[in-house]
Amino acid sequence: AESTTALCARGKGILAADESPGTLGKRLKNTPELAHLENVEETRRSYREILVTSDTGASFSGMILHEETLKQETKAGGKRFVDCLQERGILPGIKVDTGLCPLSDASPDETQTKGLDTLAERCDVYREQGARFAKWRAALKVDQTAFPTEDCIQTNANQLARYAKICQEKGLVPIVEPEILITSDYDLARSKHVATAVLTECIKELKALQVDFKHCLLKPQMVMPGSDCPTQASPEEVAAATLDVFDATLPHELAGVFFLSGGLTEEQATVNLNTINRLAQERYQGSQPWKLSFS
Numbered sequence: 001a002e003s004t005t006a007l008c009a010r011g012k013g014i015l016a017a018d019e020s021p022g023t024l025g026k027r028l029k030n031t032p033e034l035a036h037l038e039n040v041e042e043t044r045r046s047y048r049e050i051l052v053t054s055d056t057g058a059s060f061s062g063m064i065l066h067e068e069t070l071k072q073e074t075k076a077g078g079k080r081f082v083d084c085l086q087e088r089g090i091l092p093g094i095k096v097d098t099g100l101c102p103l104s105d106a107s108p109d110e111t112q113t114k115g116l117d118t119l120a121e122r123c124d125v126y127r128e129q130g131a132r133f134a135k136w137r138a139a140l141k142v143d144q145t146a147f148p149t150e151d152c153i154q155t156n157a158n159q160l161a162r163y164a165k166i167c168q169e170k171g172l173v174p175i176v177e178p179e180i181l182i183t184s185d186y187d188l189a190r191s192k193h194v195a196t197a198v199l200t201e202c203i204k205e206l207k208a209l210q211v212d213f214k215h216c217l218l219k220p221q222m223v224m225p226g227s228d229c230p231t232q233a234s235p236e237e238v239a240a241a242t243l244d245v246f247d248a249t250l251p252h253e254l255a256g257v258f259f260l261s262g263g264l265t266e267e268q269a270t271v272n273l274n275t276i277n278r279l280a281q282e283r284y285q286g287s288q289p290w291k292l293s294f295s
Helices: 002-007 021-029 041-052 081-087 116-129 150-169 188-208 235-249 266-283
Strands: 013-017 060-065 091-095 100-102 111-113 133-140 173-180 256-259 291-294
Touching: 002 060, 002 091, 002 173, 013 291, 021 041, 041 081, 060 133, 081 091, 111 133, 111 150, 116 150, 133 150, 150 173, 150 188, 173 188, 188 235, 235 266, 256 266, 266 291
Parallel strands: 013 060, 060 091, 091 133, 133 173, 256 291
Antiparallel strands: 100 111
């Protein structure tokens, strides 16, 4: 209960800093000032130390870490990164899925997520190492007609629910992330239809496993057209569509919604989030059911 309350603190969001070593290596290579650095654990540790020792507690309630980072310490003094975060009022979190794989032979272009077989044992270790919440990402490919398939929606919703139940049993607050990929040309109406179907199935599976919504967080995409759609939506249209879908699908007991921002510029994500919150204040007359923030 304390962890959920802390994560949903007013005016704060969650920072996703859970890039894999390979992804972080690409980031270093693509940053001119850092491109000369070798992608080895000490480089990554040093890079992460700057982040976890920075004064970011006023902005972030939680920080999602990669498994490698969760175990690391500062070079001087050997202080655990998780303790550095706790001192700044930031809860350490952990990415617990182990990546994507093809959904099936029948639908090889769609994905499911790996990692359930070892999750319970790993959660025990992560909790001992200082993690207080977790994240599991599903990725759903969308187009104007065929994707996602019903099988893809059901499989990923079931995996997300099983993950969430295991996390709660192991003392971690789960972030449920059914990411609707925006790298396509579908329109706003299609986005709304798919988001409704995906979230409806996720909530159904979470309820079936008796996941406690009061200690569960959702990390969805904002409801918006695909990035290649010729007709893009205004922040006001995104906000209205997003809240319409939430009203139709989300239980009021859900603790919080922390939007992902993949594929958006910082300005787009910020303006959209601000507009969603402003509309929510009007629509719910100051008593909106869920915290709405960023991650």
